[in-house]
Amino acid sequence: MSKTPVQFRHNGSDVAVFVEGGANLLSVLRESIGDTAPKFGCGQGTCGVCTVLIDGEPHLSCLTLAETVSGRAVETADGLKDGPHLHPLQTAFMEHFAAQCGFCTPGMLMAAKALLDRNPAPTRDEVVEAVSGNICRCTGYEPIINAILSAAGQPGARRA
């Protein structure tokens, strides 16, 4: 059957894959490239667990036609740490116990990274807005909001 070649940057390295017609980026990342950091939660664009950055902007990989990322840079939570060194957001999520089942965490981290890359000193409201597309069923959001604020060295973190 007809497959389309797609080349893009994946967490800093060039990758080339053949994709099925109509395939979404999430399935290509998980099944063709083997990056299981982005998760499948709905395929509807309503949960945010598949959130990745495309050219620095947060996108829902389950709603992204794979071939549209041709020549673009895709970042996932798998590429967040710098070698052995954790990203400040990862450290903050650990310190604030901002994960329980952990399934929303990769998408949550990427949504947070998109915010901090553009706005290094966000207010609590800006953090709330930044994660508003990401569902967490375990934590009640409070520790996640606090983790992001503290990663940015911002006040306003309120212990639940």
Next chain:
Amino acid sequence: MAKHRGRGMASINYPIGMNLGGDPSQALVHSNPSGKFTVSLSAIDLGQGMKSVTRQICAETLGVPVEDVYVDTADSDTGPHDMGSFASRGTHRVGNAVMAAAKEARGVMMEAAAQELEVNAADLETDGRGNIHVRGAPHRSISVRDVAIAAQFRQGRTISGRGIFLVPLSSVDPETGEMTPATCYAHACLVADVEVDDETGEVTMIEMNSAYELGRALNPRLVEQQLVGGAWMGLSHAIYETTEPYYPDRKDGPRDFNEYLMPGPGDICPHNIAVLERPAPDGPFGGKGPGEMCANPVLPAVANAVFNAVGVRIDELPVTPEKVLRAIKAQGGARPQPKFG
């Protein structure tokens, strides 16, 4: 427009574990030749922290640092039987099984240490930092690592243990309902402060204050995760969630997270929590299980707060703006009730 503050409270208890058909859990603990331990389970970690709490229970019982213990779960080829992660049974049932297994392993470890130190095992104690020494004579000491090596390569002992914890089947009397449903109970009381818009029926959370008694808090941070997240789910049940908005009519059931309503990060309110610890006589180090009960007091507390704010009783969940508005109209307007505190 008029917005009315109201506060309501509720107090509850919650049974730990299930009474049906017997309620067993098993655990295996063994050491590798350098004195690092593995706990093998078939218990499930779905975010509640099963791996973490059993790890601490095992380390405490063995008398070794928590870093020297890892919990491996769940593989049906290597992990012994466990009923599963539900009914708030995990910490209590699996925790007890791990404790039993760790005790057996500790017994072998102390025997092996006694043989190396040429003393009676009864005279030995662990320092929790990876060493075993003669009680009252810390200089007569041997590391758990050296004990493990000796046990494996010289003494031919397995530093390992098996544990099972079984709550036997409790039959239920058909006429009276007499039964033993659980072995211990957790407790909670929660106060909800809300604001109700009497023109739209919208309920806004202002603050929650609560006290939870959950036996021994084996890990305060895990307890905090459960209580904060659980109260959020309770709030969600109280005023948002339903798979059938027009129950018992099946129409218009939500199909995604846009239609299935839950509080967003902009809907949460400060929650001040006090934790009380009355150890369960039969719990691992007195632990019960905070996982389920933490959500329960929020539902009635919020409904009672809505009554306190505008004087209407919503007895059908969820307490939607529509139900509140219909009730206010039927009543001929908001009737704020006397406030407590």
Next chain:
Amino acid sequence: MLEFRKEFFADERDDNLKEIGKGTQRQDMLGHVTAMTKYFDDHKVQNLLHLKVLRSPHHHARIRHIDVSAAQGAPGVKRVIRGADVPVNINTLLSLLNFGKDDEPSLAVDKVRYKGEPVVAVVATTEREAFEALSKIRVDYDPLPAVFDVEEAIKPGAPVVNEVYPNNTFEYHDKYDHQKLRFGDVEKAFAQADHVLEQRYQMSPIEHAPTETNGTVAAPDTNGRYVVYTGAQGLFFALDTCAKILNVPSNRLHFIGGTVGGGFGGKVDSVTEPLAILGAMLTGRPVRYLHNREEEMQFGPPRGAERIFIKDGVMKDGRIIARYVRSYFDSGAYTRLSSYAVVKCVAHIPGPYTIPNVWADVYCVYTNRTPATAMRGFGITAVDFALETQMDKLAHLVGMNPMEFRILNAYRDGDMKAHRREAKNCALIECVQVAAEKAKWPIRDEFKRMHSRSGGGGDRAVIPHTPGVTPSATPPRPQRTSYERPGMPQPTPQSAPQPMPAAASAPQPPSLPAQPAPVQTQHGATRFSSVFGTRRR
């Protein structure tokens, strides 16, 4: 903000442990934040096939004919699975505990009993091909009248949802359509009560909504075994269920799980495991069966709806002397675990209070909706909503501070509970006191001084005469269990219980404070009923 109130029950606790009581980092946290945690769908599997199911568009219908010929020949289709292909196409989850009758097929055969019930499964090379094949299956249905309301369902002549339970109710002890609780004499007490309040409450069905949906990846392994990656909440529960449905020895199934993206009770039912494994058996290739979000929300089992009626008798001074609860669990079309929730609910009544007369009748009712299952607080959450809303109304009725009203009626160590076991290790009073303090909700000193370890037992430990019930052969054992470890101090009542007033043999705390005048003055006894309206007596 979370604070510990170590001053409470300090004498029952050893706070000097090395690892217990420490806020140690989670063993799985580093894996979570680096996205290295492996959930069931994160294991590398080659040549994966995809399984999708065709679901019933009807709430209740007879299946006249199923034509899968077009689907069988469709591109990429490896196998179409019908009910007849399932080795043991009838099961009930709790049959593992010998509780209840097999009542649910993996794939519907003769009729469908709820909208969304699986009828046919297709295994194909791609998800797209599976979807296309499903669209080619023709099912000829003969719609039947459906019933959705629990009280309608138990009326004579209601449509029979599930022929295994022709009365639309689960069968308890092979003779009753509900589980009873009988403790004391509620009717006598209602006659003595100053106020009687009867109310109706309704819990909505609720979705667990874990961010990871239900799913299973099953793959052929060596030695004729199958490796099964699953998000099940009970590993052996799922394994044994599959061994039964697929009629294979349990040691041919190798289940790997334990790391789950949220469950909350929604991953107990083994909905995806049996078909995924069967797909692997029939195709010889790895098969994934993953619920999409709509399936999870509408056809995956919810927390069931419950309808609860509570009738209470309360004295002017705030003592509750009788409570009767009639409740209906909406189990949907099949039993799953609702039959057990009923038992758990019965044991929970009347809540954490000592009430001398308590009766309950709780039903597990079948309707034409998605089968319900366990969820966080199973059997308790809804009844707690009802009980605590009712408690608020009672406090209002007698003009009492709701906090003091709870403390007055709270159970204490040594009290006899309605399920005929001694209350121990109680801490409700302390929780109410601390919550009141945190919320700056004033309560009077007498109530601040009360505690769970005194004032209980004595007359409060007595099992009252219960009309119509022959005392059970075995006298109620105190709640002692062989595995209970000694060493923990067993609290004993510190003050002798007070004599009971003549009005009613109701529990009474050591010092019953003077009661304020009720907010609304009640002359004589009022019966209020949300069902029958208000009337004087």
Next chain:
Amino acid sequence: MPIAVRTFEKLGDAASALASDRGARFLGGGTLVMRAINEGDVSITTIVRSTDAVASQIRPAGARIEIGAGVTMAQILSNRDLAFLHPAARIVGGPAVRAMATVGGNLFAPSPYGDFAAALLALDATVSIAGSYSTSETPLEDFLASRERGGTRLVASISFPRPGNPDTFRFRKVSRVKPKGISVLSIAALLPVAGGRISGARIAFGAMAPTPVRAKGVERALEGRSLDGEGMSAALAACLEGTAPVDDAIASAWYRREVLPIHLKRVLLGQPG
């Protein structure tokens, strides 16, 4: 069969491809079409795309503002010139959805979605539809009215007169979940004032009918009046005219009717929600 993906440089060619293939859908931001495919909509056999740059441009052409159909909500939010539209763009999904969802796609979003279209309706927007050889203009109101009848039309851009005073444009979305939730209802209002009186008001509602609708009764009631008691009460009395709300998972038709005047009043008075 795998889905065919056809990418065209020119919108016109994409329009022809759409017209010639009943199984073809135009892929904008993906929030509608990719979701349908993920959920197994086998009626979609071809995805049509265009890389036409004009579709993703915002062109302030003097008195009129023209927005390419491919412009995303995120683009709107980063354009200072469109500050008055930011409230309407900010309430579309979360940041990731806004980086994908397009202005053109919002015109096709079924109720209770499509709040941005309601804002455009209150701005008297015109839709330009790409044909094989030329583009045609249609008032947004007519476009939405005929949307339900279906047909594969490819939107090239949306244009509307720049409000004389941006402060006269107000938008509010009422949702259950904060900060991101879909509509109970949304209200967009352009309230030009001349000599203390409203003149040429444009009011539109989202989620009060199968598509966003103009509130012509309210517009008439406000004409030549001030937002005081008289004008207000007349406006509220007329606010249900032309609406046809439905029950859905978010709210019932009854509730939407009940609270529409409440929220309209708050919007007109500039009160908080």
